[in-house]
Structure formats: C-alpha cells, structure tokens
Amino acid sequence: MTRLENRAREILAIAGITVNGKAPYDIQIHDDAVYRRAFGHGSIGIGEAYMDGQWDVEDLSAFFARVSRARLDKKLYNLSTLLHAIRARITNLQNRSRAIEVAEQHYDLGNDLYEATLGRTLSYTCGYWKHAKNLDEAQDAKLDLICRKIGLKPGQTVLDIGCGWGGFLKFAAEKYGAKGVGITISKEQAVLARETCKGLPIEIRVEDYRDTQGQFDHIVTIGMFEHVGPHNYRAFMQKVSSLLKDDGLFLLHTIGAHYTVYAADRWITKYIFPNGTLPSVAQIGEAIDRVFILEDWHNFGPDYDKTLMAWFENFDRAWPQLEAKYGKRFYRMWKYYLLSCAGMFRSRYTQLWQIVLSKKGIEGGHASVR
DSSP: OOHHHHHHHHHHTTTTTTTTTTTSEEEEESSSSSHHHHHHHHHHHHHHHHHHHSSESSSSHHHHHHHHHHGGGGGGHHHHHHHHHHHHHHOOTHHHHHHHIIIIIIIOOOHHHHHHOOTTOOOSSOOSSSSSSSSSHHHHHHHHHHHTTOOOOOOOOEEEOTTTTTHHHHHHHHHHEEEEEEEESHHHHHHHHHHHTTTTSSSEEEEEEOOOOEEEEEEEEEEEEGOOOOHHHHHHHHHHHHHHEEEEEEEEEEEEEEOOSSOOOHHHHHOOOOTOOOOOOHHHHHHHTTTHHHHHHHHETTTHHHHHHHHHHHHHHHHHHHHHHOOOHHHHHHHHHHHHHHHHHHHSEEEEEEEEESSSSOOOOOOOOO
C-alpha cells in the first residue's frame, strides 16, 4: 500500500467510507492513479478521475453526503485551491465580459438535454416538496409559492431576472393573470422560452441584468444569483431596487453557503458553472443594507436533494436518446454533477433560500407563506 493510498483510506474512514468495501457508499478504485490526482489536484483531480472511469461508487449521492457531512474537502486543501480562492477574492470573475461564459458553456449545451432532465415546467431550480408526490408537482408548488409570497395579482407586471426557459412567467400568466418580462443571457434559453410563453403577455429579452430598464410591480430571480458574484452583490441589489416600484416585492431564490466564500468548488467551476459562487447570509445582509428591508427568509435546502435525484432519474432514463450527441464521458460528468450536489444538500452543507425583500417595508408586516 502506497503512502497516498494509506492517507486516503485514513481520510475516508472519518466519513465511514471503506476503499473497495461492500457498502453502497464505499468507493471502488479501478486505478491507483486516483490517489495522485486527488492529492495533487484536489476536487478537480477527483472529479476528472471519476469522469475517466478510474473510480466508482454504487450510490454516489450517499458517498458525497458522507464526504460532505465529515467536511473531508478540508483534507485536500492544497496550493492550487488556495490560488483559486485568492484569484476569486481579488478579481471580479462575474463582470460583464465574463458573465456570458456560463451561458455558452452550460445553459447553451442543448435544450434537448434540459427538456429530458427537468420535467414539464422546465424549472432548473429546487422544487417545493412539502405536499408533492413527484417532480412536476414539486415544481408547480414552488412556482405557486413564489407567486403567493410576492402577492401577485391579475394585471401586475413581474420581472424575472434569469428567466431560464420561461417556466415561472408562463405559470404566473396562466394561473395569476400576470404580465411578465424575462431576461436571460442564454440565446438557447430565449428561443425555447419564447416558444413556451407564446400567446401570453410575456416578453423574453436576451440581455445582462445591468442593462435592464423599466418599472415592475414585482421582481423575482430564481436560481440566477449564484452567477452574480460577491464583487457585484451590492450593485445587483441597487439595480433591482431601481427597477422595483416602491410598494413592490422582490423575491430572491438562491442556493446559499453556510459561511462566506469567494470561489466555488473548482470542479464545478471548470465543468458546470464557470465563475459561479454561492452567497452567504453575511454577504446578502451586507448587499441589502440600506437598500431593502428583509420581510421573510425561508430555508428548504433538503428539498434540493429530492429535486436533484429526480433530475438524475429523468436524465438516466433519457440517456439512450442523448448518448449519440453527448458521449459517454459527458454522462459520467453529468451524473457526478447531479448526484454530488444531491449529497451536498442531503448533508445540509449547502442551503436553498427564498428571501422576500421590500423597499420601504410592508405596512402591517408581511405574512410569511409556507
């Protein structure tokens, strides 16, 4: 047994994981090069080794739930990880020129992939599973929850910053009689969003939020704030405030970190969400200081575990139709992405927040909706 293998076994044992063990969460090593890649390159080395088939786990989500709960990532903190964090701290990785990178690399991958994965509503964010029996019910419940939280009424106009494929705006128009404007930086998303919302009082624009103009009764951003970046949080909130009518509400739906960071996991940054970062409570608090009044803060992070597992089931079921276009390595990458994230939410390491904000405070108080 090499020194690196012995060290890896000791670290994994902290999480109750055995190398080549029999439990569904035990790691199976097919190539000893995994150890060198893990200790030499951290999360990128581990993720790429999985993509290359050098290791497997029967239940990948359970493996990552244990790894995350035991905070094993701290054991692989090396120089390259430190430099990545320093670069993100001193550089605005989400400025106007870099913002388009996530659209080109991720959201423009192919609408066929997302249609196969996300379900009927095409919602690429956490569903609300309180009373739901399946993914579509959970997504409908999430969309309805948002409409009720902002008190959406017929004829009102809502701006959706980062509107995706138009699922929320379609729901708001059909179920609540609202009018909507959606903005996205993804051309592929915009094409399908316009088709999805055809015949409804909805406008889909391809533009950066920094360029948006107008006045809206309410504003929502559902799973887009993770792309804004710490250097821009304050400016983002000020921009939203300028677009929101004085008596309107802003709902921020975002994944959250339980401590302040300036850079995301390096594998996720390289292969899934370029330049993405999760905000903390402290960062959001600083960003809204003297800009918004906090009306409600709702954490239902465990629901993202269920959502991600449902997405993977859909993706896995549709893979025979997708394989020719995307290839086997993509399958392992996408599986690793969805199931590792499911494990992170299951461990409670990562959160999902819906935050309701007002400009001047709701007279008499805001009634929390759950």
